[in-house]
Amino acid sequence: MTELLEMDTYGRVAEPATLVIERKLPGPPSRIWSYLIDADKRKLWLADGVMEAKAGAPFELVWRNEELTDPPGMRPEGFSEEMRMKSRVLEVQKDKRLVFTWQETGEVCIDLRPEGDEVLMTVTHRRISDRANLLMVGAGWHMHLDILAARLRGKTPEPFWDGWLRLKADYDKRIPR
Numbered sequence: 001m002t003e004l005l006e007m008d009t010y011g012r013v014a015e016p017a018t019l020v021i022e023r024k025l026p027g028p029p030s031r032i033w034s035y036l037i038d039a040d041k042r043k044l045w046l047a048d049g050v051m052e053a054k055a056g057a058p059f060e061l062v063w064r065n066e067e068l069t070d071p072p073g074m075r076p077e078g079f080s081e082e083m084r085m086k087s088r089v090l091e092v093q094k095d096k097r098l099v100f101t102w103q104e105t106g107e108v109c110i111d112l113r114p115e116g117d118e119v120l121m122t123v124t125h126r127r128i129s130d131r132a133n134l135l136m137v138g139a140g141w142h143m144h145l146d147i148l149a150a151r152l153r154g155k156t157p158e159p160f161w162d163g164w165l166r167l168k169a170d171y172d173k174r175i176p177r
Contacts, residue, residue, distance in 0.1 A: 009021075009022075009023065009142065009145075009146070010138075010142065010170070010171070010174060011123075011138045011141060011142060011171075013134065013175060013176075014124070017126065017127050017128045017129070017134075018124065018125065018126045018127075018128070019123075019124075019125045019128060019134060019137055019138055019141070020122065020123070020124050020125075021122075021123050021125075021138070021141050021142060021145065022120060022121065022122045022123070023120075023121045023145045023148070023149055024115065024118045024119070024120055024121075025118060025119050025121055025148065025149055025152050026117065026118060026119075026152050026153060027114060027117055027118055027119040028114065028119065029095040029096065029112045029113075029114055029119050030095050031119075031152070032112050032119045032121060032152075033094065033095045033098075033112065035148060035152075036098050036110060037051055037053050037098070039051065043062075043064070043067070044068070044147075044148075044151055045068065045144055045145075045147045045148035045151055046061075046063075046144045046148070047061040047062055047063045047064075048061070048062040048063075048064065049061045049062045051089065052089065053089070053092045053094070053098075054089060054092060055089055055090060055091055055092055056088065056089065056090075057088065057089045058086065058087070058088050058089075059086075059087055059088070059089065059100075060084055060085065060086050060087065061084070061085045061087055062082060062083075062084050063082065063083040063084075063085075064081065064082050065079075065160045065161065065164075066081060066160070066161075068144075068147055068157070068160045069147065069156075069157050069158070069159050069160045071159050072159055072160050072161055073158075073159030073160055073161030073162035073163070073164075073165075074161055074162070075161050076161065076164075076165060085102070085103055086103075087100045087101045087102065087103075088100060088101045090107065091109075095112060096111065096112055096113075097109065097110065097111050097112070098110045102125065102127075105127050105129070106125065106126060106127045106128060106129075107125075107126045107127060108123065108124070108125050108126075109122075109123070109124040109126070110122070110123050110124075111124075121145070123141055123145070125137055125141065131175060131177065134171070134175055135168050135171045135172055135175060136168065138167070138168075138171040138175065139164050139165075139167035139168035139170075139171050140164065142167045142171075143160060143163045143164045143167055146158070146163060147160070
């Protein structure tokens with residue numbers, strides 16, 4: 001009997017300043033795509049903000065992490081109820097690939113690949129400034145993707161901040177100093 005191995009849901013440092021994290025999600029790709037592009041769906045797992053699915057289009061991501069889960073968990077010191085970030089769409093391939101800027105220096109590429117009834121979502125976050133930000137970004141993407149997976153499967157995600165703090169400690173052990 002062949003044993004199925006579960007996917008490692010932790011991100012990995014693929015090259016200096018680049019984090020890659022993957023998730024298998026219930027498909028089809030068009031369903032996952034709607035959770036990337038549609039602000040009303042994206043705010044359920046990541047951040048609000050109207051995005052025109054067109055290369056060159058500016059948009060703003062608006063994080064309200066305490067609205068993602070009920071209860072939200074205890075917000076760590078140094079974080080506010082809302083965070084905003086201006087971005088720009090760099091590339092769009094409907095149902096396959098979305099690339100956008102992360103602040104002025106970073107870049108996020110989200111690729112969707114069908115695998116049977118599921119979709120492999122690969123998030124590649126490039127040009128992360130330093131290890132401290134790698135820990136925050138790794139824990140952030142991980143927790144946000146856990147919430148997306150739970151929502152798509154009709155399950156209740158763990159409290160956002162509790163999960164984020166746990167994951168940040170995990171990434172501190174996993175990412176070399």
